[in-house]
Amino acid sequence: MKVCRRETFNAAHRLFNPEWSDEKNLEVFGKCSNPNYHGHNYVLETWVEGPIDQEIGYVIDLKKLKDIIRNEVTERFDHRNLNLDCEEFKQLKPSAENIAVVIWNLLRPHIESQLNLSVRLWETENNVVEYDGK
């Protein structure tokens, strides 16, 4: 049985490789390398897999999962500049893929170890990524 909580956050970011010239960055990352940043409404689906605890009828209480996501993820990234404000992306490009890995690593210690975890992150209505720790 898998269960999911959907949350959102809004952030600015920029993709570039500091070892490359501006031209190379523009060539590889296109508009995403604009030096003054752009931004997205990120939609995060957090999926947890495990057996139903029949005392409560839940795999995990989605209200508690919501609190974990808000404490660990949305408080940290909402209305932030991922490149400038967030330690996690000082060395790491804030691509959707890398943001998903960072989020998975932030959530994993707060989900009981016998439960599987995966995250799905929508950067736009047309671009999505999914990560399950492997």
Place this chain on the structure above:
Amino acid sequence: MKVCRRETFNAAHRLFNPEWSDEKNLEVFGKCSNPNYHGHNYVLETWVEGPIDQEIGYVIDLKKLKDIIRNEVTERFDHRNLNLDCEEFKQLKPSAENIAVVIWNLLRPHIESQLNLSVRLWETENNVVEYDGK
């Protein structure tokens, strides 16, 4: 190859453990334990997996799958109080997880045995569960 039909139903429910005090129920289930019930627009995705039958080009005729879902699930639960009107939840808490298990068990006998079945149930736009019989 997997195929899916999406259907909806609207129902009232309440989560509580009859062996617990009202205080304990409120503590564990929060607003979901309100004694007079609340309700949801449930969205049900029914996924069937198997090979394409090239005589018709389908894994399963989605019109027939729609009829199965309506006969077995939405006729039964639509515009009902899951706790009071539905035998399936006399002993079982109508959490989204348990509703998904009940729906899977209702549909399984009507889908040919060589086809895999899973169901995804949206309780709200932010809370979803998924069950494949395991």
Place this chain on the structure above:
Amino acid sequence: MKVCRRETFNAAHRLFNPEWSDEKNLEVFGKCSNPNYHGHNYVLETWVEGPIDQEIGYVIDLKKLKDIIRNEVTERFDHRNLNLDCEEFKQLKPSAENIAVVIWNLLRPHIESQLNLSVRLWETENNVVEYDGK
């Protein structure tokens, strides 16, 4: 200039006329008259119309509008049985139309009088109503 805040709440309700027989109620209201209630995920759009206050760039601060809606509407109706738990519907059928009128009347005193107000309420993904006080 019009601005809108979208909020949601989940509630149980039932439509029936206490002066009518069960048969007449079933004939007029169909499944909506089921005696044990059913429920919906209501989606509420609150629209406010007026000039932009250029000191802040807003018609109305949507964070404040969100707080008003939560205090006056969603705290009151979320996870409730509209017929049994809510004074507003002791004498009034909780049809989508009447819920919209009640919500408009609850919100109107909290929005400055020079601003116009209208509300749009989705009962299901296929049924919507809209009320602007007239």
Place this chain on the structure above:
Amino acid sequence: MKVCRRETFNAAHRLFNPEWSDEKNLEVFGKCSNPNYHGHNYVLETWVEGPIDQEIGYVIDLKKLKDIIRNEVTERFDHRNLNLDCEEFKQLKPSAENIAVVIWNLLRPHIESQLNLSVRLWETENNVVEYDGK
């Protein structure tokens, strides 16, 4: 008859009043005043109202309307920092309301004068504004 074309763009922005202290800005604009910006996936609906030209069956060719929107609006704002990169917001706070006014003014000269124009701008899935030039 009204017709609409929907387009999207992604941008960073920040709300603050340069005449106020950081504390006052934080108090008024909350997280929206974060100095390093945040961002959104903006969704823009452009509505044009007028009679049907029966030679083509259109009020306005939506392919041409799409090109106007892309040339005048999305090319200008997509993957930009509205505060830093866009002349239009050097003196004007890039609130959703003001962005809608700027967009309306950019589009108006390119739509025939006998046709009415209004724009609806979604900043998030919960916050929307609408402007028709009045």
Place this chain on the structure above:
Amino acid sequence: MKVCRRETFNAAHRLFNPEWSDEKNLEVFGKCSNPNYHGHNYVLETWVEGPIDQEIGYVIDLKKLKDIIRNEVTERFDHRNLNLDCEEFKQLKPSAENIAVVIWNLLRPHIESQLNLSVRLWETENNVVEYDGK
């Protein structure tokens, strides 16, 4: 008070002017003039405006409105070729605008005359039209 019912239908169509050459048609209508037709999932919102009848709590019973829409519109156009199968478009280009006018004229006699009627038709997720009889 306005109320709305949302229904869908799927149809093929083609836009062309029989008095023009193929080249002119391609120039004006682009891919929409492809001689072998293309198609859409049309989404139809039917809005009715009037006072609430407090005996039932409705402006109009949305179940009855649904039946009217299905009898008059979706039965007629669903899974059809609008150009070849539908009398309404023998002389009229099946543009979204014209389809909306035809639908409005089909529905108007079935809605009580003191109620206002408007229709909104989505041809794609990005193209929409709206008609209220004027």
Place this chain on the structure above:
Amino acid sequence: MKVCRRETFNAAHRLFNPEWSDEKNLEVFGKCSNPNYHGHNYVLETWVEGPIDQEIGYVIDLKKLKDIIRNEVTERFDHRNLNLDCEEFKQLKPSAENIAVVIWNLLRPHIESQLNLSVRLWETENNVVEYDGK
């Protein structure tokens, strides 16, 4: 890590078995066998699975994936009659299942072989299929 690009196309089609009578086709395929075709707005999700290339932070550049999808799929099928205009469906029924297989086969040679590929195709908002090459 999985990443996805969402694209859309609009096409006409018809389901029928040329070896069957009209009656048998109507019995099996219902309205989908209407001789003059009907149509859909198809929504295509293309999912690619593989490791993140940390030089760019991507599994695959979604701009490049978008170009591949547009060149190989949407250019080919958008605003077409799948039965009449497309070689791929001269011998093959254009059911959603078969369209998904054809799309997978068109995309597979353009995605690096160490990356997994699956496609999800929405024919309507209620009917979906998914294919991963097995």
